[in-house]
Amino acid sequence: MVPSETTLDRSGFKLAEGIVHVWEGENLCQQGNPESLYRILDSAEQARADRLRVDQHRAQFVACRAWLRLLLSAYTGVVPDQIKLSYDEFGKPRLAQEFDGLVLVFNVSHTSDRVLIAFGTNSMLGVDIECCREIRNLEGMVDRVCSPAEKVIWKRLPEQRKIDVFFSIWVRKEAIIKAQGTGISLGMSKCVLGGVNLDHPVFLPVSCGEASEWSLLDLGCGSQHKASIATNVPVRSLVHRCLPHTPLADLYL
């Protein structure tokens, strides 16, 4: 699915069970005045930004968290700098409070130039984006990431498709892992995908619940990237939008 351009119109911020919104941003570190955006962050986020010594990394982290807070504000009605985030023991950020009886869930993924921020309700939700690139020991990576049955399918692919398909498998599995929340230690090869295109989970670690209840959806983010979203509930509507290119500071400050 290719995202549609949109402005930040409040009427677009309605979530319900089975509805997932994904916001895609490009080159966020070039948006707005980093010092103004820094003030939207809470003290823990500011301290984390202060520890980032590379200007581009710092600017990207600050802009990404500022956008996350701006979007959470639009969904909840809470002012961006008053949003309370908490972190579980594996570092997954969550909203500390419920809204209108719904648990608003979100997840973030970034590459050097892209950010995806996904929102849903009352579910485990994870998103992952990767830039397709050459991998030195691709076969070795496939051995670590894939189950034996997946490896058989991957090895039969024409050479020119192997990198693309590897990254599709990677983002699907990492989206599941990020939804579940304990991180990569969950074991990529233990999240088993099925079908000729390896596009749905057939077996997952017990902490994920029934594989058949999960939805795994690929997102179109251009030919250089693979991206996927995973949630442990049926998805009846997935909306994929671009963040406006308007400097963030003009929208909020």
Ligand SMILES: CC(C)(COP(=O)(O)OP(=O)(O)OC[C@H]1O[C@@H](n2cnc3c(N)ncnc32)[C@H](O)[C@@H]1OP(=O)(O)O)[C@@H](O)C(=O)NCCC(=O)NCCS
């Ligand atoms: C979560 C994880 C798979 C993300 O990997 P990644 O591909 O490098 O990063 P992505 O860009 O896709 O995602 C990063 C975002 O996911 C979110 N995130 C962080 N920890 C997460 C977790 N455990 N589960 C899901 N999402 C997580 C954050 O929003 C983070 O963005 P931020 O850097 O702006 O805060 C990886 O970092 C991991 O395995 N973390 C667990 C670490 C752990 O076990 N910690 C134990 C305590 S020390």
